[in-house]
Amino acid sequence: RKEVEQDPGPFNVPEGATVAFNCTYSNSASQSFFWYRQDCRKEPKLLMSVYSSGNEDGRFTAQLNRASQYISLLIRDSKLSDSATYLCVVNSGGSNYKLTFGKGTLLTVNP
Amino acid sequence: EAGVVQSPRYKIIEKKQPVAFWCNPISGHNTLYWYRQNLGQGPELLIRYENEEAVDDSQLPKDRFSAERLKGVDSTLKIQPAELGDSAVYLCASSRRGNTIYFGEGSWLTVV
Numbered sequence: 001r002k003e004v005e006q007d008p009g010p011f012n013v014p015e016g017a018t019v020a021f022n023c024t025y026s027n028s029a030s031q032s033f034f035w036y037r038q039d040c041r042k043e044p045k046l047l048m049s050v051y052s053s054g055n056e057d058g059r060f061t062a063q064l065n066r067a068s069q070y071i072s073l074l075i076r077d078s079k080l081s082d083s084a085t086y087l088c089v090v091n092s093g094g095s096n097y098k099l100t101f102g103k104g105t106l107l108t109v110n111p
Numbered sequence: 112e113a114g115v116v117q118s119p120r121y122k123i124i125e126k127k128q129p130v131a132f133w134c135n136p137i138s139g140h141n142t143l144y145w146y147r148q149n150l151g152q153g154p155e156l157l158i159r160y161e162n163e164e165a166v167d168d169s170q171l172p173k174d175r176f177s178a179e180r181l182k183g184v185d186s187t188l189k190i191q192p193a194e195l196g197d198s199a200v201y202l203c204a205s206s207r208r209g210n211t212i213y214f215g216e217g218s219w220l221t222v223v
Contacts, residue, residue: 004153043202043214044154087153095209097142098167101153 003027006088009105017078021105023071023088031094033064035073036087038104044087047073078109113137115215117203123221129191132218136184136205143180144212145188146202154202154214160186161208193222 006023013019025033033050048055050062050071061074071088088102116135124130136143141162146154157176159167162183171178175194180186190197200217 043216045214046211089153096159096166097206097209097212098159099156099212101155103151103153 003092003100004088004090004102006086006102007105008103009107011105011107012110013078013107014110015078015080017109018074018076019078019107020075021073021086021088021107023073023102025069025071025088025090025100027090027092027100028069030069030090030092032091033071034089034091034099035060035062035071036089036101038085038087040084044101047086075107078107080109080111083107083109115203115205115213117201117215117218119218120216121219121221123223124193126195126222127192129189130193130220131187131189132201132203132220134186134188134203134215136186136203137213140205140207140213141183142206142208142212143186144204144206145178145186146204146214148200148202148217150199157188157201190220193220195222198222 004025035047036044037047038044050064054063059076063072085104085106087104090100092098118133143160145157148154158171158178160180178188198221202217204212204214206212
């Protein structure tokens with residue numbers, strides 16, 4: 001089993017749609033979790049951290065289920081500018097930040 | 112604040128040739144990472160430095176890859192000799208210990 005597995009995608013949705021990305025991780029000792037966004041031919045950038053209590057940033061909501069070792073990202077009211085690859089990232093190194101990235105899920109938002 | 116700077120942005124070399132990539136991290140970031148990203152995959156860690164010490168190089172193919180961060184600031188990653196399978200984007204990243212990691216734009220390597 002891969003350390004971090006994501007929905008393979010790609011996702012094609014119309015503007016205004018709600019889209020959800022799912023991710024599972026295998027290392028139960030993992031301590032912190034993130035979603036990164038990567039635009040085509042650009043570097044990954046932190047979108048948001050994921051907390052056990054769930055957290056929201058505008059149209060983006062992240063959830064963590066430690067018991068199921070499952071992470072999700074929900075995007076509401078999709079915009080054209082949300083088109084990108086979304087990378088699920090798991091830190092198993094504590095403050096040493098040993099990050100393991102998923103393969104990413106490509107989202108295309110269509111007009 | 113300047114971001115992570117990498118060079119060259121693009122490099123095309125023939126197999127068996129050497130290649131080197133350079134990275135200048137964000138000022139004050141003592142942790143520096145080199146990642147490799149293959150097409151359609153997420154980044155994979157090659158090596159992590161805390162200041163000038165390589166604290167995690169378990170994924171670095173040491174037969175052909177080497178890295179250094181002599182003064183705890185800039186870093187170079189070298190491949191010698193390059194193989195076709197080394198074609199990828201080489202991403203440098205930096206952080207203050209235990210904080211958000213910031214990536215550079217990457218060095219795109221094509222081995223022909």
